[in-house]
Amino acid sequence: xxxxxxxxxxSKLLLHTYERNPYLFVGGxxxxxxxxxxxxxxxxxxxxxxxxxxxxxxxxxxxxxxxSKRLLHTSNLFYHEGTANLALRLTxxxxxxxxxFCNSGAxxxxxxxxxxxxxxxxxxxxxxxxxxxxxxxxHSFHGRTMGAVATTHKDKYRLPFAPVMPDVEFVRFxxxxxxxxxxxxxxxxxxxxxxQGEGGIHSVSQEFFAAARELCDxxxxxxxxxxxxxxxxxTGKWFAYQHYxxxxxxTTLAKPLAGGLPMGTMMCNEKAASAISPxxxxxxxxxxxxxxxxxxxxxxxxxxxxxxxxxEEVGSFFKSQLEGLxxxxxxxxxxxxxxxxxxxxxxxAELAKQVAAxxxxxxxxxxxxxxxxxxxxxxxxxxxxxxVTAIDALNETLKANKELAGATPAGEQVHx
Ligand SMILES: *Cc1c(COP(=O)(O)O)cnc(C)c1O
Numbered sequence: 001x002x003x004x005x006x007x008x009x010x011s012k013l014l015l016h017t018y019e020r021n022p023y024l025f026v027g028g029x030x031x032x033x034x035x036x037x038x039x040x041x042x043x044x045x046x047x048x049x050x051x052x053x054x055x056x057x058x059x060x061x062x063x064x065x066x067x068s069k070r071l072l073h074t075s076n077l078f079y080h081e082g083t084a085n086l087a088l089r090l091t092x093x094x095x096x097x098x099x100x101f102c103n104s105g106a107x108x109x110x111x112x113x114x115x116x117x118x119x120x121x122x123x124x125x126x127x128x129x130x131x132x133x134x135x136x137x138x139h140s141f142h143g144r145t146m147g148a149v150a151t152t153h154k155d156k157y158r159l160p161f162a163p164v165m166p167d168v169e170f171v172r173f174x175x176x177x178x179x180x181x182x183x184x185x186x187x188x189x190x191x192x193x194x195x196q197g198e199g200g201i202h203s204v205s206q207e208f209f210a211a212a213r214e215l216c217d218x219x220x221x222x223x224x225x226x227x228x229x230x231x232x233x234x235t236g237k238w239f240a241y242q243h244y245x246x247x248x249x250x251t252t253l254a255k256p257l258a259g260g261l262p263m264g265t266m267m268c269n270e271k272a273a274s275a276i277s278p279x280x281x282x283x284x285x286x287x288x289x290x291x292x293x294x295x296x297x298x299x300x301x302x303x304x305x306x307x308x309x310x311x312e313e314v315g316s317f318f319k320s321q322l323e324g325l326x327x328x329x330x331x332x333x334x335x336x337x338x339x340x341x342x343x344x345x346x347x348x349a350e351l352a353k354q355v356a357a358x359x360x361x362x363x364x365x366x367x368x369x370x371x372x373x374x375x376x377x378x379x380x381x382x383x384x385x386x387x388v389t390a391i392d393a394l395n396e397t398l399k400a401n402k403e404l405a406g407a408t409p410a411g412e413q414v415h416x
Pocket of ligand 1: 104
């Protein structure tokens with residue numbers, strides 16, 4: 001089947017949830033994807049932050065090959081070797097005490113929300129006052145299940161499915177006064193992404209994160225940090241909260257964890273974990289032998305190859321190159337992000353749309369999020385030479401769109 005026939009078939013057969021870009025990929029190696037004509041695309045998105053080790057990585061191929069010959073599934077009714085080995089690594093790198101395995105980001109976040117409610121229930125049973133309300137941030141994104149969309153800010157993701165989980169209030173991004181005024185003993189959890197991904201690559205401030213920690217400590221509510229996109233090295237540290245020196249009670253991780261296979265985890269401290277007893281929560285597939293083996297290979301490879309330092313180095317280079325572009329193009333209003341989680345804010349949504357499409361026509365994959373933001377989530381193995389190629393293409397594309405670049409600013413401005 002070629003692209004046109006697949007497009008025609010999908011348009012009749014699939015639920016219309018995606019506006020796909022018109023490319024058909026059949027393979028990949030390193031930081032490049034290959035389309036059906038054999039054209040190589042430099043991938044600066046890695047499947048929305050998933051393929052951290054790029055494509056065709058030998059450690060991942062080996063882990064899949066070996067484990068596929070041994071055992072794929074046991075259910076959580078029995079033991080296998082992978083879960084404890086992976087949990088040991090995850091607790092080491094996160095500073096958390098316990099791990100729950102599941103299959104996706106939304107599912108990990110759902111577990112985090114349930115844990116916060118269970119923690120509050122346990123507190124009430126021991127005579128404390130702790131309510132059921134969540135505080136979440138404006139422009140947040142936590143996934144598509146009913147609990148996750150309830151804590152997700154964008155109306156389009158939430159309102160058509162009402163009523164979603166009740167008892168969520170949104171706090172203005174980085175507005176400490178708003179956080180303090182909405183916080184009380186009614187709150188069982190504060191939800192935040194240390195760096196908002198889908199919301200346009202915005203970092204919470206040190207002050208805001210610290211206030212959230214202090215407020216949760218004052219009542220026993222849980223601080224939930226969603227690191228589904230920012231976690232496992234993306235920002236140059238294992239977890240973005242480590243840049244702040246603030247330890248949340250609960251964190252979630254998913255996208256890059258199993259090298260392209262679906263896997264999520266919710267990790268927490270001992271205090272939060274005590275709210276869960278056998279039978280209260282679970283999953284059929286979560287933490288299966290295959291995904292555990294691959295996730296172990298991903299973490300071990302990252303450690304052996306010192307990829308955190310590499311991400312930090314190439315990420316700083318990438319960011320400084322983007323700053324250089326900003327100096328040349330007035331249409332770039334801001335460059336944001338850490339490590340290899342970067343965003344470029346343009347002054348027009350139409351321009352951002354055109355630029356993303358035209359850069360892809362030059363065989364470089366980038367993404368637009370939050371209307372006006374070009375988002376970069378490249379594989380961790382990106383090299384400076386790839387950055388130079390990308391910057392050249394962006395520069396040419398921005399030049400070619402000079403007229404659009406002068407257009408009136410986008411209607412929807414995020415974060416004022
Ligand atoms: C992608 C993402 C999710 C949802 O993950 P899925 O695997 O798509 O369910 C949740 N939170 C954040 C921050 C994400 O980036």
